Amino acid sequence: MSTLTVNPVKDRAERDTGFPPVPELGEGEGNPRCLWYWDVCTDTPTKKIVWRGKSSSENYAETLCARHYAVELSRFTEVHFVDCEGTVASHILDFGDM
Numbered sequence: 001m002s003t004l005t006v007n008p009v010k011d012r013a014e015r016d017t018g019f020p021p022v023p024e025l026g027e028g029e030g031n032p033r034c035l036w037y038w039d040v041c042t043d044t045p046t047k048k049i050v051w052r053g054k055s056s057s058e059n060y061a062e063t064l065c066a067r068h069y070a071v072e073l074s075r076f077t078e079v080h081f082v083d084c085e086g087t088v089a090s091h092i093l094d095f096g097d098m
Contacts, residue, residue, distance in 0.1 A: 034065040041068060049073070050094040059093060 034041035043065035
């Protein structure tokens with residue numbers, strides 16, 4: 001006897017919009033799109049920032065196009081880091097070209 005697996009989120013998305021859901025591509029270097037948080041960017045990522053999480057299992061990578069890479073590092077240094085007592089190394093594990 002076969003088992004039917006139902007995905008209610010996928011089924012609801014198709015029913016509500018008529019379009020299949022957007023595939024979850026995940027974070028990090030396997031994602032083919034710029035992961036700019038503030039808006040959709042379809043540019044190809046060429047840079048990465050590996051952010052330090054609260055534990056090593058919570059570290060995560062953002063892969064960004066060159067423009068959003070520069071903006072994100074500028075935002076970090078000009079906005080967050082000004083009032084933060086931590087060091088750059090306490091926030092960022094790695095950055096640069098992919």
